[in-house]
Amino acid sequence: MLKNSESNNAEPSNAEPMSDEMLELIAQRFRLLSDPMRLKILHQLQSGEKSVTELVENTGASQPNVSKHLSTLRTHGLVKRRQEGNMAFFSIAAPFIFDVCNTVCDSMKTEWEQRSNLLGS
Amino acid sequence: MLKNSESNNAEPSNAEPMSDEMLELIAQRFRLLSDPMRLKILHQLQSGEKSVTELVENTGASQPNVSKHLSTLRTHGLVKRRQEGNMAFFSIAAPFIFDVCNTVCDSMKTEWEQRSNLLGS
DNA sequence: ATCGAATATAACTGTTAAGTTATTGTGTCA
DNA sequence: TGACACAATAACTTAACAGTTATATTCGAT
Numbered sequence A, B: 001m002l003k004n005s006e007s008n009n010a011e012p013s014n015a016e017p018m019s020d021e022m023l024e025l026i027a028q029r030f031r032l033l034s035d036p037m038r039l040k041i042l043h044q045l046q047s048g049e050k051s052v053t054e055l056v057e058n059t060g061a062s063q064p065n066v067s068k069h070l071s072t073l074r075t076h077g078l079v080k081r082r083q084e085g086n087m088a089f090f091s092i093a094a095p096f097i098f099d100v101c102n103t104v105c106d107s108m109k110t111e112w113e114q115r116s117n118l119l120g121s
Numbered sequence C: 001a002t003c004g005a006a007t008a009t010a011a012c013t014g015t016t017a018a019g020t021t022a023t024t025g026t027g028t029c030a
Numbered sequence D: 001t002g003a004c005a006c007a008a009t010a011a012c013t014t015a016a017c018a019g020t021t022a023t024a025t026t027c028g029a030t
Helices: A004-008 A020-032 A036-046 A052-059 A063-075 A096-120 B020-032 B036-046 B052-059 B063-075 B096-120
Strands: A079-084 A087-092 B079-084 B087-092
Touching: A020 B020, A020 B036, A020 B096, A036 A052, A036 A063, A036 A087, A036 A096, A036 B020, A052 A063, A052 A087, A063 A079, A063 A087, A096 B020, A096 B096, B036 B052, B036 B063, B036 B087, B036 B096, B052 B063, B052 B087, B063 B079, B063 B087
Parallel strands: none
Antiparallel strands: A079 A087, B079 B087
């Protein structure tokens, strides 16, 4: 007995190999978007540059928490920082985020509609 | 100073309110995509239905590990399962995944090109 | 029935990271 | 100068989760 699936399709027929490092980078990027508070901050920034204080007020999170998230987002290039006097203003640096979020939102909407169709028909 | 812990948001000026539950759901979805091994599995499934054994072989992960990831992905509706005899075949149930991944990949490509332009010009 | 292969699950471990409190640094204004 | 507001950081706690080992279950073949 040989392990059957070995002979059939090993791996050659795949689109692209996709290296482990690449997968790690992509996963990292998704991980940035996998936290509700970070999404909330990004959503706030969608309507334009905001100061840390504004973000604290609008999100309801603590100031250190917001600062930490902003730092994380900045380290990975999703937001940029502008200093003015005593204050720091943050804004979106990677607009692709909204494309991604919209795709996800649309997918959820679609699924919900399908489910309610199954129930309601 | 508002105490905003209880209610959603006290501020008016934003595009859409975006409830906390909504943010949680979106974050959850991104979290599913934030693990390299899960991305590897999904990438394998992009070329079509695969058995668990095939996925184990192609990914290099342990069998329990693959099974657990598949279970997670299925619970959240990203893959579906088909049983045939002793084996279980999994396939993509939510094609939006690839749209999302492509957007992310494109964004990384773009950034890299910009960086190499800055260096190489 | 029995053995082995395919898959799932349970229990455990280790790591990561979100949030907290406390503190530090820095600019502004009295 | 001192006092205060804004922001960042450090240290800590805790919870979530990826991966492992071990075990259970189910099917097919003998």
